[in-house]
Amino acid sequence: MDSLILDAVSVLSTAGWLFIVSAGLTLVFGAMRLINVAHGSFYMLGGFLMTSLAASSAGIRFWWALALATLVVAVLGALLEVTILRRIYQKDHLVQLVATFAMMLIIADVAKTIWGSRARTVDAPAAVDGTLTVGGASFPTYRLVIIAAAVLVAVALWVMLTKTALGWRTRAAVEDPELLSSSGTNLTLLRTGTFALGAALAAFAGAVVSPQLAVAPGSDTSIIVAAFIVTVIGGLGSIPGAAIGALVIGLAQTIGTSVAPSWAATSIYLAMILVLAVRPSGLLGVAER
């Protein structure tokens, strides 16, 4: 029972973290048909900003730093959309891929100039630091923060996309952009906002997970690989798919670690191959016409 609770918390916190970062990636693709390789850069910037804000002598409280880091990256995302990305929406996916790949390289160099090449860490707030014991199982309290953050993001995205006019417009931007534009919706602004939201989600993920790991150069590329696996499994463009994909990865890693630790790292790729073999568009994805 102890290990079951421990594994459940581990699966959910892993899935929660991956869901938040993948939700931004899949949201941008779903609403804009843009494959954003630079998504991991926003994640990395979120972490680095946390090290500067929460761990600095300025003494900004952790939660304010979390909000500020997310906001700063959202603004940066909007700027990049306005200055670069809106020029390539009508281009082939491959052009978009190359352009965002270049953005990733540039952001990595800028980040290295600002924060250097050494790793940094952030301490969790005292209230959620340490260990919690439930049903005989002890686990880091902070894992619950990550799970709660993922639930919060999932609910907020669900409400926004299904219960508001903004969500309806976001979905319609892909289905019939001309009709949407003729109905008075500012399509340009809508796309800028969507991209900024995607960047914010990546930054939020990087910031919220920062007390658990080394914040360092290279985290942009390692997280984008994981995020792509999640979105490919769940189906590009599907937020619920991202949640399922993240859970699949969390389960695959946990089961893999229990059954064959040496092969645990391989298990997530195996899961992806299996899903693609059975359903090439991902579990909840729709084939692009």
Added chain:
Amino acid sequence: MRRTARLAVLAMVAAITTAGCGYGDDGDSGGEDGEIKVGISTTLTGSLGDIGNGGRNGIELALADLNADGGVLGEQVSLVAQDDDLDPARGGENARSMIVEDDVKAIFGPVASSIAASEEAVADEFQVPIFFFSSNSAALLNDTFTEYAFQVVPNTVMEPRAVAAYLAEKSQGTTVRIGTFAPDYSFGHDSVDGFLAALDALDVDYEVVSQQFPALDDPNIGPALNDLVAASPDYVYNAQYGNDLVTFTKQASQFNFFDKTTLIAMFGVKELEALGDGVPPGTVAFNRAPFWSLGQEATDFVTRYQAEYDELPSEWALLAYTAVQAWAEGVEEAGTFDGEPVSDALSGATVSTIRGDITFRECDHQAEVSEYLGELADKPDPEYGVPLWTAGSEFEATFDEISDPC
């Protein structure tokens, strides 16, 4: 596969390629026409970039010191540096281009042993001395040995044996529960296998309660960590390094794991700086070149390094410095920059370095150096700002105790 999914996988492959670490050639080429050049091809960007840059800085400082003293054979020496992208093929290409196009007289090797093997083959082809100061696979001087290769760092056989020797002394005949945690590639597996074999050889009474091999550079270690924590080992031998070790320590600390378990890991200056006050008390560090244990010249080096780079040097920087010193002494002894006489001069020779005299064993060119362990202090050292080892806790495993005979 549908088109978008196919493109997403393509994007992922591109990211994986980049995730190797680098983002391309750093293009940092020093030197002017007419000067003697040496080269370093290592990982300068990405998650291992900090290690590679430390080594490059150490080489630059060593060359600056040599040049200030009149150079090598009266010639000023400059550095050509290239990024290997953590890619063995790229490392080999770099070595080739530095030799053919830049006419480097020596190469200083990379972070990863797989890339070192690639560079070693090129060095052998062109008869150019190559010095390894970070990568430490024993295979580099056994399976792929060339007379032009030299290793100034304890190898993958020696290091885990040193940890086993320390544990043998600490366990005092009692049964110890061991957990291992190592990156899932040849270095991690070799280290763990070597550690357990050394425990057997030393007749340590132990039980392995958990063995975990998370992927290199993967922050998602939760499931592997759960298993390790649940096994309640007395000691954890952790063969991770750099960011991976920092992530492990952060997450394991949140389990209060170190209340009952002693961590033995390769904590260097950079990991300790990153962790700040998050270093678990009582943790045992093993280190290939702790400057605080190597004498006055090593601490003088630290002072000069800090003045130049405004940061503490990593052990990789110190080891890189010694590699340059060894090459320069070989050149002076041979009276030429040509590879073959320089290699002949260094084989079996004893050279003076900032860590003291070191001898390159004639049969395989492994430097006869010790590995060091010590218990980390519970507060930062007032001079250096990171926790060093508590007084009396240092354990030196000498070359004779931990090396394989030729």
